[in-house]
Amino acid sequence: MAGNIPLVGFHDFISVLMSGHDVVVKQSSNDKHLLPYLAKYLEYVEPEFKSKINFVEGTLENFDAVIATGSDNTARYFEYYFKDKPSIIRKNRNSVAVLTGTETPEELEGLADDIFRYYGLGCRNVSKLYVPENYDFQGFFHAMYKWNHVINDHKYANNYDYNKAVYLMSEFEMLENGFLMIKEDKSFSSPIATVFYEYYNDVNELKTELISKKSDIQCIVSKDFIDYEIVFGNTQSPDLWDYADNVDTMGFLLKI
The missing domain is CATH 3.40.309.10 (Aldehyde Dehydrogenase; Chain A, domain 2)
Structure with a gap:
C-alpha cells in the first residue's frame, strides 16, 4: 500500500474483502496504524473477517493476485516482480x-x-x-x-x-x-x-x-468542461464506485 495520505489504500482493502477473498496487506511505513485499527473493528462487526485479514512485514508470499501502488520507478519493479500474477499496478498520477x-x-x-x-x-x-x-x-x-x-x-x-x-x-x-x-x-x-x-x-x-x-x-x-469531471471541492470525497485510475477493482477481483 501507498502511504502518502492516511488510509489511501482502504478502498482496495475493502474491495478485496467484499469480493470474497482473503487480504494480505503490506503497509507503508508512513501509514501503519489506522488500517489495523479499522481491521479490528471490522472483525468485531463481522467475526468471519478474522480469518481473512493478514498484515505482513518483509517479502510477500503465498498470494494469488496483487494490487500494488508506488511511484513510476517502483511500478517498473512491481511489473517485473509480479509478472506471473494477475495484478493492478498503480503509478504516479x-x-x-x-x-x-x-x-x-x-x-x-x-x-x-x-x-x-x-x-x-x-x-x-x-x-x-x-x-x-x-x-x-x-x-x-x-x-x-x-x-x-x-x-x-x-x-x-x-x-x-x-x-x-x-x-x-x-x-x-x-x-x-x-x-x-x-x-x-x-x-x-x-x-x-x-x-x-x-x-x-x-x-x-x-x-x-x-x-x-x-x-x-x-x-x-471543472464545471461543464468534460463528462467525467469532479465538482469543485469533491476530489477527496470519492464514492465507492469511483475507482482509482479508472480501473474497475471489483471487476478485476471477481474474475480471480
Missing part, C-alpha cells in the same frame, strides 16, 4: 483543475480544499491549473486564504521556504501569498506549497490534450 474565470467564490473555495487537504499529498489533490489567457488570479488567491493556517505546520513551512528560495535563485517567475506559490509550468506534479498553472486558448484543444494524457491524470476538476 496527479489531478488538475480547468478554470474559466467565471467560477463563483464558493467554487474557488472548494478548489482550495481540493488543493490543500492532506497538504496536497494525494493523487486526487489538484496540483495543476489550466486558466484562460489574461486570467486574473486575485479571486483565486482570495479563496485560498481559508487555508492560510497550513503555514503554521513547520514541515509545510520548511517546504514553502525551500521551494520559494529555489524559485527566486533560479529567477523563475511565480506569484505567492505567504503560504502558496503558483508557477507557470507544463508539468503535472508540483512540489509542496506550489501549484503549477498553464494558459489555454481553445477549450476543445485543451480537452483533446487532457484526454491524450489521461494515464497521468487522476481527476479533472
Whole structure:
C-alpha cells in the first residue's frame, strides 16, 4: 500500500474483502496504524473477517493476485516482480483543475480544499491549473486564504521556504501569498506549497490534450468542461464506485 495520505489504500482493502477473498496487506511505513485499527473493528462487526485479514512485514508470499501502488520507478519493479500474477499496478498520477474565470467564490473555495487537504499529498489533490489567457488570479488567491493556517505546520513551512528560495535563485517567475506559490509550468506534479498553472486558448484543444494524457491524470476538476469531471471541492470525497485510475477493482477481483 501507498502511504502518502492516511488510509489511501482502504478502498482496495475493502474491495478485496467484499469480493470474497482473503487480504494480505503490506503497509507503508508512513501509514501503519489506522488500517489495523479499522481491521479490528471490522472483525468485531463481522467475526468471519478474522480469518481473512493478514498484515505482513518483509517479502510477500503465498498470494494469488496483487494490487500494488508506488511511484513510476517502483511500478517498473512491481511489473517485473509480479509478472506471473494477475495484478493492478498503480503509478504516479496527479489531478488538475480547468478554470474559466467565471467560477463563483464558493467554487474557488472548494478548489482550495481540493488543493490543500492532506497538504496536497494525494493523487486526487489538484496540483495543476489550466486558466484562460489574461486570467486574473486575485479571486483565486482570495479563496485560498481559508487555508492560510497550513503555514503554521513547520514541515509545510520548511517546504514553502525551500521551494520559494529555489524559485527566486533560479529567477523563475511565480506569484505567492505567504503560504502558496503558483508557477507557470507544463508539468503535472508540483512540489509542496506550489501549484503549477498553464494558459489555454481553445477549450476543445485543451480537452483533446487532457484526454491524450489521461494515464497521468487522476481527476479533472471543472464545471461543464468534460463528462467525467469532479465538482469543485469533491476530489477527496470519492464514492465507492469511483475507482482509482479508472480501473474497475471489483471487476478485476471477481474474475480471480
